[in-house]
Amino acid sequence: MKPITSRDNPLYKEIKLLATSSQARRKARRTLLDGIHLCDVYLRQVGHPVLAIVNDAASAHPEVAALVAECERRRVQAISLPDSLYKAISQVENGIGILFVVDTPEPSDPGALAESAVLLDNLQDPGNMGSILRSAAAAGVRHVLCGPGTVFAWSPKVLRAGMGAHFLLNIVEGIDLETVVSAARVPVLATSSHAAKTVYDVDLSRPVAWMFGHEGQGVSENLLRKASVTVGIPHIGKIESLNVAASVAVCLFEQVRQTMASPDGKT
Structure with missing residues (x-):
């Protein structure tokens, strides 16, 4: 040495x-x-x-x-x-x-999405990013696609928060999410606090692409309009919304629950 x-x-x-x-x-x-x-x-x-x-x-x-x-x-x-x-x-x-x-690994082109994925629109906080990557890896989601303006996934702070999840994922950065959403062969679900449906009202036993946005502003209006459906997470406490990393965990593990309950379900 x-x-x-x-x-x-x-x-x-x-x-x-x-x-x-x-x-x-x-x-x-x-x-x-x-x-x-x-x-x-x-x-x-x-x-x-x-x-x-x-x-x-x-x-x-x-x-x-x-x-x-x-x-x-x-x-x-x-x-x-x-x-x-x-x-x-x-x-x-x-x-x-x-x-x-x-x-840092060279990401693979996910092509037209045919399996579950997480799409991140202008996410800013390294801690949130790392937590989201951990949840995605634990839920068996392979692709994490990051739009322009999203925090660099391979920064030391994100790596520490990810606790090794990076090495189990295909992380693509700087990708045009509108193009991804338009070409996706699976339903694209966007989270919104104004959605009529909740995450518990939709069929998640088959692959879907999840879209999450900026900590304060959420998913952009352009992307929301392109989503197959918008969903919310119900809560009974007097708080306006959940932290985005917590929202991701709730959504992904509701998908895991439904997938495990379905004999032919797969992520």
Whole structure:
């Protein structure tokens, strides 16, 4: 494991740029996985990273040492950083210091949707995005399609909130959702607080595409008009609406419930 002690080191500068700039991450098609859990999931489910980075203070931690040993077995370069340099690139407070630099995967073209999917219109919050990805992966939904303006799915904050869900999904960014909706071969359901039908009134035992929007404004009017049906989530408390990530979970797991109850249902 190679030690780096200077903030002027070219490799360190490159890593810090990835840590601090969404534009740099998009351009390089690389991002950072922060923490033992994400790094372990990546090694088990995806493959080897581009680079492993360890905080000097964590190098003797058993789980960190095991991850580094596996990286070295796979001939992955590993570097160690003093605490002052490591803290400048890690966004996890009081975490156990290990990071991976990884390539962001090339998404596959979903074509005309014929299976269940989640469509995100101008979603802004990284925590919401990560939670939605976790729900989609847990519900067996494979495609997550993100319209322009939606938060970058591969940012470190979204990755932490996703807890490894990214590696089970086909995430397509910057896609024209109007074109996707027009070409879809499955019903497209949009959530709206003004819908006459609820999520419990529609047949979800077969594949559908779910459309969710901006945290404050919801799905855009143009997309709402293109949806096959709009649905709401009933609630009895004196609150105007649910958080979008909670809404996604309710909808997807109502679909899971109906699918499991149907002998020929599939997502």
